[in-house]
Amino acid sequence: MTPYEDHVRLWADELRAWLPETLFDAHVHIGLPDAVGPIAPERRASAVTTFTNLSFEELLETHSALYGGKTICGLTAFPFPQREVNSALANDYIIDVMKRDSRVRGFLLAEPADVHPVIAAFEKALKAGLRCRGVKPYADRLGKNNFDATMAEFLPDDLLTFMDREELVMMLHTSGQGVGAADVQDALRRMTSRYPRVRIILAHMGRYVRHQQFLDFMDTGILQECPSLYLEMSSASCPEVYDRVLESDGLHSRLLFGSDLPFGMITGVERWSPTRGAIFLARDDYSWSDPAMNAEFARERASLTYNTYHCIKAFKDALMHAGFDAGKTERIKEDVFSANALRLLG
Ligand SMILES: [Zn+2]
Numbered sequence: 112m113t114p115y116e117d118h119v120r121l122w123a124d125e126l127r128a129w130l131p132e133t134l135f136d137a138h139v140h141i142g143l144p145d146a147v148g149p150i151a152p153e154r155r156a157s158a159v160t161t162f163t164n165l166s167f168e169e170l171l172e173t174h175s176a177l178y179g180g181k182t183i184c185g186l187t188a189f190p191f192p193q194r195e196v197n198s199a200l201a202n203d204y205i206i207d208v209m210k211r212d213s214r215v216r217g218f219l220l221a222e223p224a225d226v227h228p229v230i231a232a233f234e235k236a237l238k239a240g241l242r243c244r245g246v247k248p249y250a251d252r253l254g255k256n257n258f259d260a261t262m263a264e265f266l267p268d269d270l271l272t273f274m275d276r277e278e279l280v281m282m283l284h285t286s287g288q289g290v291g292a293a294d295v296q297d298a299l300r301r302m303t304s305r306y307p308r309v310r311i312i313l314a315h316m317g318r319y320v321r322h323q324q325f326l327d328f329m330d331t332g333i334l335q336e337c338p339s340l341y342l343e344m345s346s347a348s349c350p351e352v353y354d355r356v357l358e359s360d361g362l363h364s365r366l367l368f369g370s371d372l373p374f375g376m377i378t379g380v381e382r383w384s385p386t387r388g389a390i391f392l393a394r395d396d397y398s399w400s401d402p403a404m405n406a407e408f409a410r411e412r413a414s415l416t417y418n419t420y421h422c423i424k425a426f427k428d429a430l431m432h433a434g435f436d437a438g439k440t441e442r443i444k445e446d447v448f449s450a451n452a453l454r455l456l457g
Contacts, residue, residue: 112169112173112373112376113395115173115176115177117416118378118394118415118416118417119414119415119416121416121420121421121424122177122179122416122420125424125427126420126423126424126427127179127180129427130178130181130423130444130448131181131444131445131448131449132180132181132182133181133182133183133184133448133449134178134181134182134183134184134368134448134449135183135184135185135186135367135368135448135449135452135453136174136183136185136186136187136368136369136370136372137186137187137312137343137367137368137369137452137456138187138282138314138343138345138367138369138370138371138372139170139186139187139188139189139369139370139371139372140162140165140188140189140190140191140192140371140372140373140374141165141166141167141170141188141189141190141204141205141208142163142164142165142190142191142196142201142204143164143166143200143204144163144164145200146164146190146191146196146197146200146201146204147163147164147191147193147195147196147197148195148196148197149195150163150193150195154193154195155398155399156398156399157399158374158377158391158397158399159193159251159257160193160195160398161373161374161377161397161398161399162191162373162374162376163191163193163195163196164191165191165372165373167188167208167211167212167215170188170372170373171183173372173373173376174370174372177370177372177375177376177417177419177420183214184214184449184453185214185215185216185449185452185453185456186214186215186216187216187218187244187245187282187369187452187456188205188208188215188216188217188218189205189217189218189219189220189245189247189282190202190204190205190219190220190247192220192247192249192251192252192284193249193251193252194251194252194253194254196220198220198221198222198228198229198232198252199228199232201220202219202220202228202229202232203232203235205217205218205219205243206232206235206236206239206241206243209236209241209243210239210241216244216245216456216457217236217241217243217244217245218243218244218245218246218247218280218282219232219233219243219245219246219247220246220247220249221246221247221248221249221270222252223248223250223252223253223264223265223267224267226267226269226270226273229246229270229273230273233273233277243279244279244280244456244457245279245280245281245282245312245456246270246274246279246280246281246282247281247282248265248266248270248281248283249265249284250264250265250284250286252265253265257284257286257287258286258287258288259287260286260287261286261287261294262285262286262287262294262295262298263298264286265286266298266302271302271305271306271309272306274306274309275306275307275308275309278308278309279309280309280310280311280312280455280456281309281310281311281312282312282314282343283311283312283313283314284314284315284318285313285314285317285318288318288319288320288324289315289317289318289319289320289324289325290313290316290317290318290319290324290325290328291319291320291321291323291324291325291327291328292324295317296328296331296333299311299333299337299340300333300337303333303337303339303340307339308339309339310339310340310341310455311339311340311341312341312342312343312367312455313340313341313342313343314343314345314369314371315343315344315345315346315347315371316342316343316344316347316352316356317342319352320383320388320389321383321389322349322351322352322383325351325352325355326351326352326355329355329356329359334362335359335361335362338365340365341365341366341367341451341455342356342362342365342366342367343367343368343369344366344367344368344369344422344426344447345369345370345371345374345375345418345419345422346371346374346375346381346418346422347422347425348380348381348382348418348421348422348424348425349382349425350425350426350428350429350432351429352425353366353425353426353428353429353430354429354432354433356429357429357430357433357435357443358433363443363446363447364446364451364454365451366446366447366451367447367451367452367455368423368426368447368448368449368452370419371418371419372419374418375417375418375419375422376417376418376419377391377393377395377397377417377418378393378394378395378415378416378417378418379391379392379393379394379395379412379415379418380392380415380418380421387404390404392404392408392411392412392415393405393412393415394412394413394415394416426447430443430444
């Protein structure tokens with residue numbers, strides 16, 4: 112990772128003073144290089160492989176560089192979930208870190224086609240006196256592009272039955288187009304009604320390609336009607352999605368701050384371009400960067416910094432424009448940046 116730099120002073124000039132003193136980071140990846148197999152060159156062309164390891168010590172250093180002066184009171188940690196990762200080794204590392212630091216709520220990586228390894232890891236932790244809090248399923252482990260995967264392929268019923276029995280939390284990265292798509296909405300309806308004790312955190316605000324898809328999802332009422340669904344804000348850097356969530360009082364207790372470190376260190380934002388479609392615009396060059404696109408957007412790129420800062424800024428803008436009184440604004444801020452996650456994950 113390149114050394115930390117407050118490129119456009121978003122942190123120093125704006126976010127540091129506005130954020131609460133205590134943060135719960137509901138979305139981090141940790142793992143050691145030995146758990147990762149070779150990454151093929153064509154896989155390097157995708158942002159999903161930007162990072163494949165980060166030790167717990169490196170995570171703590173990154174937290175203090177990014178959120179300097181704040182206290183991290185808890186975090187939800189899970190392995191790097193790419194198909195090249197050995198899930199048994201990666202889950203062992205999560206259990207090891209839980210042993211070392213009680214702030215860590217460990218989530219285990221699940222295999223799409225076989226529930227037994229994740230159950231074995233869960234039981235191994237229990238024997239060591241530790242209770243993993245959740246599971247991270249991930250479509251990439253099917254060996255296909257997330258956009259081509261369906262929810263049922265990586266969320267088999269035997270996994271959901273196990274999670275329901277143990278009342279585990281799911282960190283869900285939706286497949287396809289995300290929450291705006293009918294098949295994703297159907298899967299959420301089915302899971303929440305059949306497995307009501309599985310609380311589901313919709314990572315990246317459930318994912319959307321254009322923010323209108325998130326607004327369409329809000330119009331379905333699924334989120335408002337299912338108290339087991341939560342939203343996590345990493346990578347969602349457009350204020351319109353937060354504007355809509357803040358309009359619904361019942362959702363204020365179900366929005367969670369997450370950084371998606373180390374991916375939240377990518378210096379850029381995902382956004383829609385009328386000419387290019389869904390793009391990831393970044394200040395720095397990565398193995399997946401397109402030189403022609405980078406040249407086209409050179410000016411905009413110079414205004415970008417760490418993705419997590421842009422997400423916090425988008426939420427801040429929405430909260431400041433929501434028109435709540437000072438007391439309610441402070442309460443929502445405390446809830447989103449720590450209290451909601453502490454209530455969910457103890
Ligand atoms: Zn992630």
